[in-house]
Amino acid sequence: xxGRLLLCLALILPAPVMAAPLANQLFGAKKSASDQTPQSIxxxxxGCGAGLLQLPETGPTWQAMRLSRNRNWGHPDLVDYLIGxxxxxxxxxxxxxxxxxxxxxxxxxxxxxxxxxxxxxxxxIWMLPPKKLTLSRADRxxxxxxxxxxxxxxxxxxxxxxxxxxxLKAAASDPRxxxxxVAAAVKIAMCKAARPSDKAWLQKIRPLYGxxxxxxxxxxxxxxxxxxxxxxxxxxxxxxxxxxxDDTLNWWVTTYLDQLKNPPKPTGKPAPRKKGxxxxxxxxxxxxxxxxxxxx
Numbered sequence: 629x630x631g632r633l634l635l636c637l638a639l640i641l642p643a644p645v646m647a648a649p650l651a652n653q654l655f656g657a658k659k660s661a662s663d664q665t666p667q668s669i670x671x672x673x674x675g676c677g678a679g680l681l682q683l684p685e686t687g688p689t690w691q692a693m694r695l696s697r698n699r700n701w702g703h704p705d706l707v708d709y710l711i712g713x714x715x716x717x718x719x720x721x722x723x724x725x726x727x728x729x730x731x732x733x734x735x736x737x738x739x740x741x742x743x744x745x746x747x748x749x750x751x752x753i754w755m756l757p758p759k760k761l762t763l764s765r766a767d768r769x770x771x772x773x774x775x776x777x778x779x780x781x782x783x784x785x786x787x788x789x790x791x792x793x794x795x796l797k798a799a800a801s802d803p804r805x806x807x808x809x810v811a812a813a814v815k816i817a818m819c820k821a822a823r824p825s826d827k828a829w830l831q832k833i834r835p836l837y838g839x840x841x842x843x844x845x846x847x848x849x850x851x852x853x854x855x856x857x858x859x860x861x862x863x864x865x866x867x868x869x870x871x872x873x874d875d876t877l878n879w880w881v882t883t884y885l886d887q888l889k890n891p892p893k894p895t896g897k898p899a900p901r902k903k904g905x906x907x908x909x910x911x912x913x914x915x916x917x918x919x920x921x922x923x924x
Contacts, residue, residue, distance in 0.1 A: 648910070648911065650737075650906070650908065650909060651736055651909055651910050652736065652738055652905065652906050653739065654736070654921055655676065655732055655734055655735065655736030655738075656732060656736075656738060656739045658732065658734045659733060660733050661677075661679060661680045661681070661682070661701060661734060662678050662679060662680075662734050662920045662921075662923035662924070663924045664678040664679040664919075664920065664923050665678065666678060666679035666704050666852075667679060667852070667856070668703050668747040668748050668849060668855075668856040669735075669747060669853070669855045669914050670746070670855065670856070670857060670914040670916075670917070671747070671857045672745070672746060672750060672846065672859060673744045673905060674737075674905070674908070674912065675735060675736070675856075675913065675914055675917065676734055676735040676736040676746060676747065676913060676914070676917040676920045676921070677701070677702070677703060677734060677735030677748035678734070678916070678919075678920045678923070680701040680702055680703060680731060680733060680735065680748045681701065681702060681703070681707045682701050682707075683700045683701070683702065683711075683727060685765075686762075687711065687724075688724070689711070689717065689718045689723070689761070690710065690714035690724045690725045690726070690761070691724070691726055691727070691758065691763055691768065692727050692768075693726050693727060693728050693771070694728065694769060695765050695768055695769075696765075696769060698733065699729040699730055699745070700727065701731050701733045701734075701748065702730040702749070703747075703749055703847070703853075705804060705847060705850045706748060706750075706751060706847055709802060709845070709847060710725070710730075710845075712802075713725065713753075713795075713798065713799055713802070713845075716795070717795050717798075720791055720794045720798065722757045722758060723757070723759070723760065724758055724761050725753055725758065726754040726756055728751070728754055728773075729741065729742065729745060729750075729751070729752050730748070730751045731745050731750065734921065735747050735748050735920075736917065737906060737908050737913075739906070746905070749847040749856075750844060750847075751844070752842040752844050752845075753799070753842055753843050753845060754773040754841065754842050755773055755774055755775070755776050755787070755840075755842055755843065756773040757791070773842055774787045774841060775787065775840040776811065776841075777814065777840045780885075781885055782813060782881045782885070783813050783816075783817075784814060784817045788814070792814075793818055793821060796814075796833060796843060797826075797829060797830075799843070799845055800829040800830070800832040800833055801829045804847050805832055805846070806832070806846045806847060806848040806858070807834045807859070808832055808834065808844065808846070809835075809839045809844040809846070810836070810843050811835065811836075811839050812836075812837075812880035813840075814833075814835075814839075814840075814843075815834070815835045815872070815873075815877055815880075816878075816881065818830065819871065819877065822871070822873070826871065830873070831871050835877060855914060
């Protein structure tokens with residue numbers, strides 16, 4: 629009798645709802661790219677990448693760093709861009725470039741680190757001038773980049789050189805580039821040194837916290853990637869056609885830093901926590917990402 633009662637209850641009561649798997653765990657588990665036509669899908673911080681290419685671990689003018697992360701993948705445009713920029717870096721006096729995180733093999737949210745880098749169009753390039761391009765895999769896990777700003781974040785330090793500025797100019801001058809994130813101190817130093825005619829490329833150099841040891845290149849949506857969403861506002865809209873060397877830039881080393889040191893006291897109820905990339909399920913990503921994930 630009791631057994632029948634329990635069976636009836638099991639049939640009547642709803643089954644427990646299983647939580648959907650997190651997208652970052654699903655994408656992070658993929659070791660290779662999808663067998664698809666290259667596509668950047670969605671936004672830089674909510675999307676994925678189909679048919680991505682792996683930047684070779686070592687080349688004549690570059691080395692990919694932190695290989696254990698398996699994040700040296702990108703849209704073919706990004707891979708081509710990085711190889712070309714490394715060649716320009718050699719022409720400007722460096723041995724080449726150390727390339728940090730790009731994207732995972734199929735893009736998507738990551739289990740650690742970046743919120744962006746999801747659609748194969750972002751890459752971190754170390755501020756450390758390479759002494760050699762023959763580092764072992766173990767060396768690439770241990771070696772760290774250098775900071776080019778002071779601890780108070782207001783000025784560049786002795787690690788900053790004219791070659792850094794020249795490489796950043798070369799990086800920003802490529803028409804495929806949407807914007808490049810650097811420490812505010814770097815942007816200020818470049819504004820002071822730039823000529824009035826430098827506005828066309830200098831506007832792409834944008835200040836953002838956390839970029840004192842590398843600069844972060846972001847390409848525009850590639851031709852043919854119809855599901856790629858461009859970042860809004862565009863850099864041109866941000867700077868209103870200028871070079872970005874205005875009062876907004878000075879805000880980064882005055883008001884912004886003061887807010888970090890003396891954060892305003894919260895008032896009222898705390899705002900509900902927003903869902904972030906590490907909370908996303910596949911339902912949060914563009915529908916094409918399911919096909920990217922399931923592709924061979």
